[in-house]
Amino acid sequence: LIVASLAISAILVFFIVPLTMVFFIYLCNILLLIYQRNNEVKADPLSDVWDSVRKAIASFWDIYARIWHGYELHGVENLPEGPGILVYYHGAIPIDYLYFLSRLFLWKKRMCLSVADNFVFRLPGLQLLLRVTGVIPGTREECLDGLKNGYLVSISPGGVREALFSDESYQLMWGNRKGFAQVALEAKVPIIPMYTQNVREGYRTFKERRFFRQLYESTRLPFTPPYGGLPVKFRTYIGKPIPYDPNITAEELVEKVCKGKFLFSFQTKTAVQALISKHQTIPGNIWKALLERFDKRRK
Helix, strand or coil: CHHHHHHHHHHHHHHHHHHHHHHHHHHHHHHHHHHHHHHCCCCCCCCHHHHHHHHHHHHHHHHHHHHHHCCEEECHHHCCCCCEEEEECCCCCCHHHHHHHHHHHHHHCCCEEEECCHHHHHCCCCHHHHHHCCEECCCHHHHHHHHHCCCEEEECCCHHHHHHHCCCCCCCCCCCCCHHHHHHHHHCCCEEEEEEECHHHHEECCCCCHHHHHHHHHHCCCCCCCEECCCCCCEEEECCCECCCCCCCHHHHHHHHHCCCEEECCEEECCHHHHHHHHCCCCCCHHHHHHHHHCCCCC
């Protein structure tokens, strides 16, 4: 009975934090609904009218990020003043990305439009939150409109597949995705790589994935449950932007962002994979990620 009780308790602990995240997200949507009703707000969800409640929500998540993950954001100076496309590695739960959005808004009062998978828009009771926080479908038209209006637009080319089936080796799972590169070329904007250290140590998915992989490929729904929620150190790194080059193809641009090299200030730079290689222990180590909470020397 003691062993069984301990086992059940351990299982509950590993699932309770992800479930708590879901609760907090719905709580944010309720806050927006109350704000909308009390103030009779009918303005565009992306307008400044919503900034006060955006700040309240961002402050909550930033406090949570500081307490639970000792969250740090580095490289904000690499973001362009105007539009650009942020490309990032997708963890099992993109909570690190939510931390990034919150801190960016608090530091710079700047919104970043977020491309999300189609299933996100079918989740019940979150429509207002998605609109106010700038979550958009990944269509070419939506992305181009956002960029033309001066927004940053973020996308994870690996998406849900990378979230569910990548692991502590931090393998990029982009397949043949190059739509973001075509949009960047058409909009003539830079691409900025981004990565969060230890995101896989904070939250993981189960190792045995064959059944869940087949299920996902046939339904495009994330049936693989994430677990974890350990208070490991999270650091988000924003890399140097890849400037617009009219002479490059979309395929070449994808290679530069994913695993290749590009010329920047007469030096060879790398993008997302380089950020992972530079800042991440591979394979990821949970104990080391926990101990980094106490490492004050590393920046």
